[in-house]
Amino acid sequence: MPEIRVGVYICHCGSNIADKVKVAEVCDFAATLPGVAVARDYQYMCADPGQELIRRDIQERGVNRVVVASCSPRMHEPTFRKVLESVGLNGYYFEMANIREHVSWVTEDPVAATRKAKALVAGAVGRVELHEPLEERYTVMNKTTLVVGGGIAGIEAALKIAASGNSVWLVEKEPSIGGNMAKLDKTFPTLDCSACILTPKMVSVAQSENIKLLTYAEVVKVDGCVGNFQVTIKKKARSVDLAKCTGCGICTSKCVVKVPSEFDGGLAMRKAIYTPFPQAVPNKPAIDREHCRQFVVGKCGVCQKLCPAGAVDYDQVDEDVTETFGAIIVATGYQQMDPSVGPQWGYGRHENVLTALQFERLVNASGPTGGKVKMKNGETPKAIAILHCVGSRDVNYHESCSRFCCMYGLKLAHLAKEKMGGEVYNFYIDLRCFGKGYEEFYNRVLDEGVHFIRGKGAEVITDRDGRLAVRVEDTLLGRWREVPVDMAVLSAAAEPRADAERVAQVLGIQRSRDGFFLEAHPKLEPLKTATDGVFIAGCCQGPKDIPDSVAQGAGAAAEALSLVTAGKVKISPVIAGVNEERCSGCKVCVPLCPYTAIAYDEEKKICRVNEAVCKGCGTCVASCPSGALSVKHFTNQQIFRQIEEVAAV
Amino acid sequence: MRYAYYPGCSLKSSAYDYERSTRAICPELGVELEEIHDWNCCGATAIPSVDPTASAVLAARNLALAEATDVNGAEAVTVAAACSSCYAMLTRALNYYREDPAMRGLIGQALAAGGRTLAGTVKVKHLLEIIVNDVGLEAVKALVRKPLSGLKVAPYYGCLIVRPKGAFDDAEQPMALDRLLAVLGAQVVPFERKTKCCGGALMTTKEKSALRLNEDLLHEASSKGADVIAVVCPMCQMNLDAYQSNVNTAYGTHYRMPVMYFTQLMGLAFGLNERRLAVGKGTVSHAAVLKRMGV
Amino acid sequence: MSGAEFEPRIIGFLCNWCSYAGADLAGVSRLKYPANIRIIRVMCSGRVEPAFVLKAFAEGADGVLISGCHPGDCHYLEGNHKAAARARMMERLLAQFGVEPQRFRLAWASANEGEKFAGIVKEMVEAIRPLGPFRRPFARMDDLARLETEARKDAEPAAGGETGA
């Protein structure tokens, strides 16, 4: 066996590591460890020149084991394995010490950080000596992709995948796809009608042969991993048989129960059997069992009696569908914060204080007022206030900027001015018009005579005349002002959906501190997540406007396609095996394996591991009383050595 | 229910009617008040303006004394404060002590110099919080013998009972007093300015400004037809009541709005004798209120 | 880690899918927690055998943490249930050795619980610090296999006994 020559590479990660960890000191320390032939530190190990360092040391200095101390192995382990393989060294002669996520980013004291980094490097060096060469294995990639969420990002992703000839499922929680975009009136800065550009895409989804659309359905369980996700989808009882329903609408028109419409933000009523909006896809109703008389009181049956197609089915039950997918795209979107959490803004207390999404419905030609801006009493307001940053950029609610409110604030100001004349005030802190054509749109709205007051609307109060009044500092003048208006529109923060925590748990996605889903890398992997094969697109990752959501949907489709069209997927060689000499055939391991990968060989009286089925968790190994089981790359010897070394520093 | 009672300076002088009525209703509610021995002034909002740190030390001395008060061996002593300003200043000191390491050190050392120690386990509650949350509205309801039927009451919280922390109710639109008055049978006026400030000590130093704030409050209360404003703080009572004629002079108005402590209204609803509640001791006569109640 | 105050050394066995990712998230979120923990990655908390824990104590660790996915979320379906069962056994065993219960902990932390992970480390450090350094009752590696076998035997009939947790 050739002499073991370990190369150790300590990464600065710019200043990410080097600011806290004394890199040179760690490097000097590594050089003293047994078996270490080369120890270097370098600015960016993952960059080309960094990789080249490793290659050259392997070729020129006989390095045959490699330790890189840098970021999480969950990020760059595959990168460095490839480096080894590119010069003919087995990729598993490699170990990573995580001195960024686990050290420099989480430690206050540089001395403590440096010491911890040394311990982790020592552990990695000790361990890598005992590594064995392993061969990658491949499994067949399932070709179908799952898209979760039928807003604009999910729709775009599904359409792109379908266009490539691959099959895709689109799962939407509501009775119709369309998401938040379907509620909007015009879109900034071009003032395209939102429905006019969205509904053709929605129809394409319904018509595509490659898309299987499941509305009123939720993903409840995901097992397996990239290439072979086993997903359980709960189809909620719609109480309407979609195969029979013709969408004629008789049921809805005859239904006697009225409920505030979620789609219209409660400004109009819908029925208990309803399609959320006229252009819904599928354009077939669902029964809201919480309000339906048939379910609440136990008798009614009007819709069932009147349905000419016999499609109404009160006995429908929730149904679980299980399917295997190669990749998953999550596009579950955002929700608008309920501004009544801040009573100072008057929402819920004053009837003419609306959220921006409610106001979108008010100015929408297909909305509850036919596009006329009206107060509760039916009169046209003479002055409207639009309050920016309601709950955004505010540590009491959401610290982050909601990113699209500045622009829709301008858009709504323009629409209000156009539809009702009168005075329109924007109360803002900063106007962030960063996109293409956005600043130009701001200029246009300025020219239209909309008032801009730089100051955050502090409160909406009733003045002595019974009118609403916005109290604010005009910060550019340095003066306190009370501006009387008839209606106030609150640009409430975009926040993670109420069920984001559950969705994250089910799909194994991380969330950032703001509660939105976390991407694998903020710059270079904006669509990937920490789980291979699970991608995110659109506002579930953070607030973004329509062009960005569409781009992300298409991008996520490309990510998924690049996986599924490869046909096969690499799977880890980390699997268990039995040392036949030592196995006593006690069968303790057999029931422990969740994949039933271990079987008892009656003839030889020993247990065997089915390598095709084993996933490498090592639970069996930990329980083997005779020490006959072992799991590759996580052997007892390797872990013992790692314990010894990390404990010694 | 036994509490370490912190009356504060006002309740011993200008707000003696508040203390009288508090003392009258608490036994009915099963609330025992054990006055903290040798308490000192909380500092109000004046001393922080002179020395923000020393004011916290002064307030903290009371907390240290409270922790030493015998309240039947309860696990942690709870201070009952009736004055909102005292409540806020005691809470301020306690929060500094609990959450700001530098202030904790300083307060601890200063108290030690006077031979006192503070564990920080003490809780501070406003009397309204105790009645609504600890006693509970059900228990209050059971005591109502003469409901305030037909009496339109504007529930006025002022600032310091709900801010800066909003510990027991919303900092912007609290409801505890609204709910309590409703249980007493009163018709509660929706009072939008319920947490606006009465000006506090500014009545002495910036009278013109303070009168404006009080006029705004009186205007909303009277335009909504209130018969009386219910208050939870001596400062609010003094500014709205004793200075009401100054408001009228300055603004040419004719308000005659009685301003009563919520404890007085509770006592009346419980059927207690109005003398025990010091009812009638307002600058603006309470007669109209009593008449409407048929007392 | 300097100064007079005792700084316990903790070895943490973290599953690759949840807790290791959770620790990564703590880093990405720049949460600060004590540097006392040395993390060893395993594929599943079910992989952690009692010998690892004993080995860690034998090598001078003052505390050991095992952390994996929440029950029901295991990447390998139920490895964490096995870890939990084994941890109960470990607690009894360690108690017999006179190891204070604060020195050993099994905790669930998911991939999106960076704050929880940082909190667990803080709590452990604070709980162990007053105990002082760990005194090793088993000094030699050779003892480990024997101890482990004994532990299994001891743990079986001890149902209902105190776990010290």
Next chain:
Amino acid sequence: MEPNLQVLREGDLDHGFAGLVRSYPGAGKILGCIQCGTCTGSCQLAQDMDYTPRRIIEMVRAGLKDEVLSSKAIWYCASCYSCTVRCPKDIKVTEVMYALRALSLRRRRSRSVGLSPVFYSTFSRLVNTLGKMYEAGLIVLVALRSNPFRLVKLAPVGGRMFFQGKLGLLPKRVAGRAEIQKMLAKTAALQAEALEARRSPGGGGVIDAAGDAGAHDGARLHGRAIPGSLETGVLP
């Protein structure tokens, strides 16, 4: 004071001022201010101020020490905490106002802004001396120290309250007055220590020198000076 429209030169600014203010309890977060004006919009007194609360914070950050400490604005705060609960950056504006008043009193900048400084310092001295507030005494003392004719103006209100039994004429005292004196003396000493630490090299640049003892208006007005904490003085 009229808004100052002069050119600002770096030499006119006190770059240590923000640091000094931040050293006061609760005032630590002023550097995070985004100048949104929520504090002003929430303030019922802003319309009477010479500078809005937001602007005061910006002036502190810029180092306009003299303008801030001689402003009227800081004396208009009613301590209602509306700004504090609403501030989107968790700045405790009310506590900042306390700090600025305290600094202003120490720097004797306050005489031009009316009754407030006299009122607050008299209140403080009464409590420091008696341990409790003495309302009648406060009113009389404040009037005597500012403008005795105020007594005439206050008479109607005082009279109304007196006849309702609401104005006690005799002061109440705390038994543990000596104990309180010790606590206040210790507080002052600790503050002086902290100030000294700031003053020492590397302690944070330009330092406010107002804590120095000296025969100035403030000292005469506010009684016996304890270094570092002038206003813990007691009545003679």
